[in-house]
Amino acid sequence: MAKKITAQEAAALVKDGMTVMVGGFLSVGGANEVLHAVAESGVKNLTVICNDGGQPKFEHGVQELIHNGQVAHLIATHIGVNPEVGQMMNAGTMKVTLVPQGSMAEKIRAGGYGLGGVLTPTGLGTPVGEEAGKPVYTINGKEYLFEEPLHADVAICYGTQCDQYGNVRFHGTTRNFNVVMATAADTVILQADELVDEINPDDVIIQGILVDYVVDGGAK
Amino acid sequence: MEKSEIKKYIAKRVAKEFHDGDVVNLGIGLPTMVPAFLPxxxxxxxEAENGMVGAGAKPEVADPCISDAGGSPASIATGGAFIDSATSFGLIRGGHVDATVLGALQVDEKGNLANWIIPGKMVPGMGGAMDLVVGASNVIVAMEHTQKGNHKILKECTLPLTAKTCVTKIITEMGVMNVTDKGLELVEINPEFTVEQVQEATGATLIISPDLKNIEA
Known part of the structure; x- marks a missing residue:
């Protein structure tokens, strides 16, 4: 059984200095009620792992935490949509680590699935590859870059529907990083648009055993 | 040609690269114009790396839960599937995407590509580009031949790379160039330009194909 809590109770699970995975891709598939509560909680010095730096045109989302100065280190794939991220990076007020999107997904998957890392051709010969000190291995004559796994204290994920067992199903392109992030954190918070009794096992994308807390996003 | 005409001309030519049933990932900007010119x-x-195989037309009514990789409202086509990020890049890296079309800041005669950072100036991040150009079978750079007269097609990229030796073809308003072991081969030319003009606008020495044709865009 996943425990049903409020967005504020969920936010209280995030403590100063924690590493937090945040699902969503730009404005789509983010647990915005929970993120807003985290922003209001004033928790600080967070390391945030998120696809992007959010979109300033929307009120709620990861961009709120960044704007408030609550993020000490952002690990992301793309920050161009939120100019504040680049400004803070250049001013030295927030550390930013850029990771290729596919490598990010695999690093998180490795962290959640008990793997010691991944070997990928992505990033070879670039500033995020061997130039960044990452080892290169040759397997069957082809070079691969070693990428370490990513793990977090808390994952803040979104789902379209969540049932009383914590099973989650999705609509549209909202799956994005939510699915892997739910495997790779000590505590997983899932905000759903709709809480239902039971989801058809054929439709379950995130298994209930991964979800610790459920928040009613109230969209339905 | 005016700027909007240039983009249309390039997109129209890129559209000729595809075969029925190809799986294609299009970058933001000019590449998204290509489907309009498909026969x-x-x-x-x-493929939209944020979570779709089989993206559809721009929707009349936006569904906030369906977007393209640029975050704009999108739709899914009949036969399509929604996927998560790990699956999406598994498909990309695993060679299941036939072609990707994207822009470049610089591309060189070895097929090296730079399109994600201008140190000290512009740092949007690489997003999915590094994975796409490593994984897709054909990597087509579609862009204006020069940046306000400055060379973008070079002997060697000076900006940090997106990936090494990944580009297979460059399509601009001046011509079509294949990346070969020996360098860039000009295989098609816009009849509005001479070979000399194309060479002058290029920072690498072009190999002129003996079968050089006019672009039919």
């Missing part, structure tokens, strides 16, 4: 008998399957 009726060529249907491609659009």
């Amino acid at each position: 009726d008998d060529v249907k491609v399957i659009l």
Whole structure:
């Protein structure tokens, strides 16, 4: 059984200095009620792992935490949509680590699935590859870059529907990083648009055993 | 040609690269114009790295839960599937995407590509580009030949790379160049330009194909 809590109770699970995975891709598939509560909680010095730096045109989302100065280190794939991220990076007020999107997904998957890392051709010969000190291995004559796994204290994920067992199903392109992030954190918070009794096992994308807390996003 | 005409001309030529049933990922900007120019008998399957195989037309009514990789409202085509990020890049890296079309800041004669950072100036991040150019079978750079007269097609990229030796073809308003072991081979030319003009606008020495044709865009 996943425990049903409020967005504020969920936010209280995030403590100063924690590493937090945040699902969503730009404005789509983010647990915005929970993120807003985290922003209001004033928790600080967070390391945030998120696809992007959010979109300033929307009120709620990861961009709120960044704007408030609550993020000490952002690990992301793309920050161009939120100019504040680049400004803070250049001013030295927030550390930013850029990771290729596919490598990010695999690093998180490795962290959640008990793997010691991944070997990928992505990033070879670039500033995020061997130039960044990452080892290169040759397997069957082809070079691969070693990428370490990513793990977090808390994952803040979104789902379209969540049932009383914590099973989650999705609509549209909202799956994005939510699915892997739910495997790779000590505590997983899932905000759903709709809480239902039971989801058809054929439709379950995130298994209930991964979800610790459920928040009613109230969209339905 | 005016700027909007240039983009249309390039997109129209890129559209000729695809075969019916190809799986294609299109970058933001000019590449998204390509599907409009596909012949009726060529249907491609659009992969959107944020979570779709089989992206559809721009929707009349936006569904906030369906977007393209640029965050704009999108739709899914009949036969399509929604996927998560790990699956999406598994498909990309695993060689299941036939072609990707994207822009470049610089591209060089070895097929090296730079399109994600201008140190000290612009740092949007690489997003999915590094994975796409490593994984897709054909990597087509579609861009204006120069940046306000400055060379973008070079002997060697000076900006940090997106990936090494990944580009297979460059399509601009001046011509079509294949990346070969020996360098860049000009295989098609816009008849509005001479070979000399194309060479002058290029920072690498072009190999002129003996079968050089006019672009039919």
